[in-house]
Amino acid sequence: MKFTWFHLMPYRWLPADFRQRYHSVWVDLPNGIYDPEKGHDLYNEYLDMLEYAEQCGFDAIAVNEHHQNAYGMMPSPNIMAATLARRTSKAMLLVLGNSIVCYNPPTRIAEEFAMLDVISGGRLIAGFPVGTSMDINYCSGQNPATVRDKYREGHDLIMKAWRTREPFAFSGKYTKLRYVNLWPRPVQQPNPPVWIPGLGSIETWDFCAQHDYNYSYLSFSGYKRARNMMNGYWERRAALGADDNPHSAAFFQQVCISETDAQCEKEWWPHVDYFFNKCLHLYPGTSEAPGYRTEASLRAGIVSQFGNTTQNMGIDKSWKQLVNEGYILAGSPETVRQQVEELAKTLRVGHVLLGCHIGSAPAELVNRSTRLAGEQILPKLKHIYSDYEDRWWPKALPAARRAKAGASMPAGAAR
Amino acid sequence: MTEPRSRMVELGPGRPTLEVQEAGSGPPLFFLHGAGGVGWDGGLALLAKHFHVYAPALPGFGKSPSEGLEKIEDALELWQLGFDLVEKLGLDKPLLVGESFGGWIAAEMAALRPKEVGKLVLMAPVGVWRDESPVVDIFGLTIGELLPFLFYDLNSAPARNMAALTSLMSDKDDRTQAQIDALIAIFLGFRTAAKFLFPVPDTGLERRLWRIRVPTLVLWGAQDKLIAASYAEIFAKHVKNSQVVLVERCGHLPLAEQAETTAKEIARFAGV
Numbered sequence A: 001m002k003f004t005w006f007h008l009m010p011y012r013w014l015p016a017d018f019r020q021r022y023h024s025v026w027v028d029l030p031n032g033i034y035d036p037e038k039g040h041d042l043y044n045e046y047l048d049m050l051e052y053a054e055q056c057g058f059d060a061i062a063v064n065e066h067h068q069n070a071y072g073m074m075p076s077p078n079i080m081a082a083t084l085a086r087r088t089s090k091a092m093l094l095v096l097g098n099s100i101v102c103y104n105p106p107t108r109i110a111e112e113f114a115m116l117d118v119i120s121g122g123r124l125i126a127g128f129p130v131g132t133s134m135d136i137n138y139c140s141g142q143n144p145a146t147v148r149d150k151y152r153e154g155h156d157l158i159m160k161a162w163r164t165r166e167p168f169a170f171s172g173k174y175t176k177l178r179y180v181n182l183w184p185r186p187v188q189q190p191n192p193p194v195w196i197p198g199l200g201s202i203e204t205w206d207f208c209a210q211h212d213y214n215y216s217y218l219s220f221s222g223y224k225r226a227r228n229m230m231n232g233y234w235e236r237r238a239a240l241g242a243d244d245n246p247h248s249a250a251f252f253q254q255v256c257i258s259e260t261d262a263q264c265e266k267e268w269w270p271h272v273d274y275f276f277n278k279c280l281h282l283y284p285g286t287s288e289a290p291g292y293r294t295e296a297s298l299r300a301g302i303v304s305q306f307g308n309t310t311q312n313m314g315i316d317k318s319w320k321q322l323v324n325e326g327y328i329l330a331g332s333p334e335t336v337r338q339q340v341e342e343l344a345k346t347l348r349v350g351h352v353l354l355g356c357h358i359g360s361a362p363a364e365l366v367n368r369s370t371r372l373a374g375e376q377i378l379p380k381l382k383h384i385y386s387d388y389e390d391r392w393w394p395k396a397l398p399a400a401r402r403a404k405a406g407a408s409m410p411a412g413a414a415r
Numbered sequence B: 001m002t003e004p005r006s007r008m009v010e011l012g013p014g015r016p017t018l019e020v021q022e023a024g025s026g027p028p029l030f031f032l033h034g035a036g037g038v039g040w041d042g043g044l045a046l047l048a049k050h051f052h053v054y055a056p057a058l059p060g061f062g063k064s065p066s067e068g069l070e071k072i073e074d075a076l077e078l079w080q081l082g083f084d085l086v087e088k089l090g091l092d093k094p095l096l097v098g099e100s101f102g103g104w105i106a107a108e109m110a111a112l113r114p115k116e117v118g119k120l121v122l123m124a125p126v127g128v129w130r131d132e133s134p135v136v137d138i139f140g141l142t143i144g145e146l147l148p149f150l151f152y153d154l155n156s157a158p159a160r161n162m163a164a165l166t167s168l169m170s171d172k173d174d175r176t177q178a179q180i181d182a183l184i185a186i187f188l189g190f191r192t193a194a195k196f197l198f199p200v201p202d203t204g205l206e207r208r209l210w211r212i213r214v215p216t217l218v219l220w221g222a223q224d225k226l227i228a229a230s231y232a233e234i235f236a237k238h239v240k241n242s243q244v245v246l247v248e249r250c251g252h253l254p255l256a257e258q259a260e261t262t263a264k265e266i267a268r269f270a271g272v
Helices: A036-055 A077-087 A107-119 A133-139 A147-163 A202-211 A224-239 A261-279 A295-300 A319-324 A333-347 A363-376 B043-047 B066-071 B075-088 B101-112 B143-150 B157-166 B177-197 B205-211 B231-238 B259-270
Strands: A002-006 A060-064 A092-096 A124-127 A168-171 A176-180 A194-198 A214-218 A249-257 A328-331 A351-355 B005-010 B017-023 B028-032 B052-056 B095-099 B120-123 B216-221 B242-247
Touching: A002 A036, A002 A092, A036 A060, A036 A077, A036 A363, A060 A077, A077 A092, A077 A107, A092 A107, A092 A194, A107 A124, A107 A147, A147 A168, A147 A176, A194 A202, A202 A214, A202 A224, A202 A295, A214 A224, A214 A351, A224 A249, A224 A333, A249 A261, A249 A333, A249 A363, A261 A319, A261 A328, A261 A363, A295 B177, A319 A328, A328 A333, A333 A351, A333 A363, B028 B043, B028 B075, B028 B101, B043 B052, B043 B259, B066 B177, B075 B101, B095 B101, B095 B259, B101 B120, B101 B177, B101 B205, B120 B259, B143 B157, B157 B177, B205 B231, B216 B231, B216 B259, B231 B242, B242 B259
Parallel strands: A002 A060, A002 A351, A060 A092, A092 A124, A124 A194, A194 A214, A214 A249, A249 A328, A249 A351, B028 B052, B028 B095, B095 B120, B120 B216, B216 B242
Antiparallel strands: A168 A176, B005 B017, B017 B052
């Protein structure tokens, strides 16, 4: 199995009385409370964490896409990935953005991902989320009634653009282009591996199986609560005649690693508290626009404007509850290792996306956690599922063929 | 109350199938509902004493299958659909009445083919926008929070009926199938409205209002907090042959909250 270090990039200075003063962390939280100078430090600190993860042995580093959101400060994941492409050389770059429907024309995504793939020497994993309703409907104005149709059309256009070596015309319902002719085109042929982040809808499972894409279940509620959902995934794959290759699935899990179990709660609780009780403070009225989910998916779990999005999100839970219920895997490296192994085996996932940063966690704590994971967790679990071919991993240029950042500068100029 | 008859109207292959309810006798009144669907409890039943009321349900509303929405590509096709129904029902220059979302459709129909409309009644129609007086975002509020924007008197019977729905918005998993179906119905109706009105219900109607030449009644709840009654003046300014009636002690849904006054005004305007 492979390990990806996944950053959400939360803002660290939400006020103590945040939940009383503001009704949501997302969509309409006034940006007056964002301090760009603090943001400057934060971006650089967070990018350092991702780069350090490569040094600690993580197979990939990951960024994602959110808009108008204080817990996810990456409206453009491609900008983050571009900085990482230059400052890293071994780790694969998992970009679990680009929300296809928000880009006009969608060939912009094909172009930017191709640029990232070329700059990084073929290390890109391309993520195509539909996007949350907050992001795509409320923040980006996309129509919820047509968004899935538009997504499918945009996807088809991007894949055709990557795979076609001659200019072609595209006449879709949402995009019409007389000349599609991608410059540059990706290093990886015919295209970078595609991962689709999702929250458990059957349509997404079918889409992944149909195109042989990786399905990435991004959950904040932990692996224990994900079992039914992932069972559903494997059953659906079987019903569709797809194989049971564990690498076809990825799972996001937040972890808090300290030297000892005893130390962990003291070091991590304030930051875990910050995440669950501030970062997940959402307003139900703008959590799901009508039409975003199909009727079938809606019947499977009525929330949003019809219910309470705090349900099962981990808000107002104690450290003990969050740990026991698996929202976070916390403790010494060995304690966390055991749980990650259980996660991988019970959910049958070959890709674990570790959230090693959480809430307001500072660099020192996070980097230490990353190092402990790299030293004491990753090497002990890599063998799991190694007998399965990973068709969802980048086919990068051989290391010797990859350019080194700064190599062509005059002697002494590179730093 | 006059019990409406319900039937399904098919418009042919590749077209939506729609439920049409009708009641009463007299000159034809073609009614286009708002985002809440067709309600017969209030003013419609009163209007059926003067008119033969035809009330189609758009896809996702009433018994009209939600999949029909995929067969209406854009706003123009929605307006044309209105005339397809008028024709299918065999109505000759009906009194066209629309509220809110349906008011927008009615206004567009009258602007598109004015010779096929008798008279026009617009009750707090959407479609026009002023930055200084934004229309409330019905897609960005919980239903409980929407109520004070819809009603002048939250203790009125229609307000209490709608408030009963909010009790279904719990975070518990203890709803009955009927309750779930009721929630899904609201969701599917709003989805249809969203296709044409999301994210900002500024449809460009204002540029077309001058095309409306039929006698027009613009009727607004004086205390409408969803779309301010000041919007009535915009319609009056552009629609030459129009008159404005503000209904007192009334929010966004005159047909529900002030049924008698509203029905009376419409009958007076129509001359029946």
